[in-house]
Amino acid sequence: MDTHPPLLEVRNVTRRFGACRAVDSVSLSVEAGEFFTLVGTSGCGKSTLLRMIAGFDTPDSGEILFDGRSLAGLRPEDRPTNMVFQSYALFPHLTVAQNVAFPLRMAGAPKHKLHSRVTDVLDHVALADKAGQYPHELSGGQRQRVALARAIAVLPRLLLLDEPLAALDPKLREKMQVELIRLQRTLGITFILVTHSQAEALALSHRIGVMANGQIVQVDEPAQIYGAPKNRLVADFIGNCTLVEATVTAVEHNGLWLATKELGHIIAPMHPDVAVGRVGWLALRPEQLRIGRPGHFTDLPNRVAGKVCDFLYGGDVTTYIVELANGWRMEALLANTSPGRVHFFEIGEAVELAWAHDVGRYLDD
Amino acid sequence: MLGPTMWDVTSMTEPTFPERLLKWVVSMPPIAFLVVFFLLPSLMMVGASFRYPGEFGGLSPLFRPAETVGDTGLTLESYRFFFGDMVFLWIIAKSFLIATLTTLLCLVMAYPLAMVIARSPRRQQELMVLLVVLPFASNFLVRIYAWIIILGPFDLLYTPVAVVVGMVYVHLPFMVLPLYTNLEKHDPLLLDAARDLGASAWQGFWRVTFPLSLPGVFSGSALVFIPVLGMFAIPELLGGTGDVLIGNLIKEQFLESRDWPFGSTLSIMLMLVVVAFAALSSRLARPRVSAP
Numbered sequence: 001m002d003t004h005p006p007l008l009e010v011r012n013v014t015r016r017f018g019a020c021r022a023v024d025s026v027s028l029s030v031e032a033g034e035f036f037t038l039v040g041t042s043g044c045g046k047s048t049l050l051r052m053i054a055g056f057d058t059p060d061s062g063e064i065l066f067d068g069r070s071l072a073g074l075r076p077e078d079r080p081t082n083m084v085f086q087s088y089a090l091f092p093h094l095t096v097a098q099n100v101a102f103p104l105r106m107a108g109a110p111k112h113k114l115h116s117r118v119t120d121v122l123d124h125v126a127l128a129d130k131a132g133q134y135p136h137e138l139s140g141g142q143r144q145r146v147a148l149a150r151a152i153a154v155l156p157r158l159l160l161l162d163e164p165l166a167a168l169d170p171k172l173r174e175k176m177q178v179e180l181i182r183l184q185r186t187l188g189i190t191f192i193l194v195t196h197s198q199a200e201a202l203a204l205s206h207r208i209g210v211m212a213n214g215q216i217v218q219v220d221e222p223a224q225i226y227g228a229p230k231n232r233l234v235a236d237f238i239g240n241c242t243l244v245e246a247t248v249t250a251v252e253h254n255g256l257w258l259a260t261k262e263l264g265h266i267i268a269p270m271h272p273d274v275a276v277g278r279v280g281w282l283a284l285r286p287e288q289l290r291i292g293r294p295g296h297f298t299d300l301p302n303r304v305a306g307k308v309c310d311f312l313y314g315g316d317v318t319t320y321i322v323e324l325a326n327g328w329r330m331e332a333l334l335a336n337t338s339p340g341r342v343h344f345f346e347i348g349e350a351v352e353l354a355w356a357h358d359v360g361r362y363l364d365d
Numbered sequence: 366m367l368g369p370t371m372w373d374v375t376s377m378t379e380p381t382f383p384e385r386l387l388k389w390v391v392s393m394p395p396i397a398f399l400v401v402f403f404l405l406p407s408l409m410m411v412g413a414s415f416r417y418p419g420e421f422g423g424l425s426p427l428f429r430p431a432e433t434v435g436d437t438g439l440t441l442e443s444y445r446f447f448f449g450d451m452v453f454l455w456i457i458a459k460s461f462l463i464a465t466l467t468t469l470l471c472l473v474m475a476y477p478l479a480m481v482i483a484r485s486p487r488r489q490q491e492l493m494v495l496l497v498v499l500p501f502a503s504n505f506l507v508r509i510y511a512w513i514i515i516l517g518p519f520d521l522l523y524t525p526v527a528v529v530v531g532m533v534y535v536h537l538p539f540m541v542l543p544l545y546t547n548l549e550k551h552d553p554l555l556l557d558a559a560r561d562l563g564a565s566a567w568q569g570f571w572r573v574t575f576p577l578s579l580p581g582v583f584s585g586s587a588l589v590f591i592p593v594l595g596m597f598a599i600p601e602l603l604g605g606t607g608d609v610l611i612g613n614l615i616k617e618q619f620l621e622s623r624d625w626p627f628g629s630t631l632s633i634m635l636m637l638v639v640v641a642f643a644a645l646s647s648r649l650a651r652p653r654v655s656a657p
Binding site for chain 1: 552554555557558559560561562563564565568572573576577
């Protein structure tokens with residue numbers, strides 16, 4: 001059995017602003033070496049939680065432990081955490097090198113070590129040639145890398161990243177995501193990232209905590225969060241999905257039979273502790289649905305007929321929006337395997353959507 | 366945030382002819398104003414410093430062939446008199462000392478106040494700025510006379526201390542306002558970042574807030590230092606007989622001694638020192654652009 005305490009443990013932390021609970025009895029633990037992501041819509045409390053870990057804000061109740069010891073009363077400068085701010089918060093009166101040297105100076109590094117460490121860190125983020133420039137002379141991506149370099153200069157044991165990529169354009173953001181993963185691996189520092197982008201959370205993290213209304217809704221590995229969301233909220237926030245109300249009509253060895261108003265009778269994967277008559281939700285991911293001409297999928301148990309009412313060409317895949325006879329609309333993806341071809345089905349064409357019995361997920365709430 | 370605006374290097378593109386013309390037309394009135402009300406009077410002052418005083422004030426005529434043949438009416442007498450007695454240089458030095466002390470006291474008192482105002486909620490800021498400038502609503506002399514009443518019981522009246530107190534009191538708003546304007550623009554996240562990176566509150570102030578506020582410090586200091594240097598009313602009302610400053614001396618030459626040439630000489634000397642000081646401080650205020 002592992003007797004080591006986790007690197008960071010948040011226990012029942014609550015933070016109120018007036019009548020509103022920005023963070024509502026949140027508990028979570030992060031292990032050393034982990035890349036942990038807090039994801040949620042803006043205002044869900046994820047940034048407040050991060051600021052409390054950094055020491056800029058104090059919980060109203062609950063405690064935050066680092067290495068098993070409480071951080072309560074410890075000022076930001078005394079905490080073993082460093083933060084990368086969304087706006088970078090680079091010191092405008094200092095050069096890139098002076099910005100990176102700042103935490104080293106504060107830690108009392110001797111002069112000769114200071115210089116070599118700054119050079120090392122700037123090399124790490126490929127900014128060695130910008131050492132003498134001021135932040136305003138750099139591009140957004142370069143500033144973001146300076147902010148990273150400054151935060152890792154003293155090798156904190158825990159790096160907090162508050163929406164670090166939000167201000168970058170999509171192409172650059174993707175590049176920086178790869179960069180972040182590389183940094184986290186090579187440095188062995190534990191990362192806690194806060195983001196509102198579910199794609200970023202899925203791509204970067206070892207584990208994800210989904211937050212809503214100040215509470216942690218689900219903590220799990222990306223594949224679990226995406227594939228086995230705990231409730232409607234997680235299913236809807238992480239990735240695209242079709243959600244329909246469903247009543248359990250039968251529990252069989254190979255799955256659950258569900259009655260839905262929109263899709264008729266559906267068989268879905270087994271769900272622990274359900275009973276006939278329970279009313280819940282069925283979640284279906286667009287990429288799990290197959291789309292074809294009517295009568296094409298005789299081997300699949302779940303089939304609905306409709307016609308294409310629109311499609312969105314995405315380059316790699318095309319998203320078809322299919323309207324069923326009762327007016328309900330669903331999305332299905334089809335990979336564009338033949339080059340130059342934008343779509344396989346015309347608008348108005350009759351199609352069939354089908355999926356296997358082990359696809360989709362029944363959710364209690 | 367202060368940084369980008371403060372350190373911005375505007376990219377220079379070649380202006381077109383209409384742009385240049387417009388620039389010229391727009392900058393004409395202030396240039397004309399400065400020529401008429403600053404440059405010409407200064408040159409007249411330089412001219413006056415080389416002449417003889419008139420019998421009842423003013424200047425004596427330039428050519429007086431009837432009296433002394435060959436006398437052009439020009440002389441270095443005023444300068445000889447100025448450098449002939451160390452007391453004048455001493456009074457300039459003393460005025461500098463008082464101005465420096467006043468500036469420093471204003472800075473030390475205004476900085477915390479400006480910081481408190483800058484970090485208050487928006488609506489309170491407006492009220493506090495109003496309170497800072499409110500004394501201007503009452504007459505300058507009335508406010509100085511008030512200090513006579515206040516300082517009287519403390520045995521401080523007619524001492525250098527009273528002069529400095531009066532100077533600081535009158536000029537404090539000139540220090541608070543530029544400092545506030547600067548500090549108000551600071552991004553509070555910069556201090557968070559400093560603390561996060563291991564700086565104590567004190568280190569955060571000295572390494573982030575203070576360096577970023579230097580433009581405010583310099584403009585506030587100039588707004589206090591220069592008027593204090595020429596001030597004569599406060600030393601006259603609150604100071605003793607030994608507290609004559611250069612401003613008093615210059616005023617005396619024009620109004621009481623009726624020695625315009627010597628008054629001009631004193632003014633020129635003062636101006637030279639001020640210009641030297643301004644050049645020095647503008648060099649200090651320039652941002653460093655060298656690598657560490």
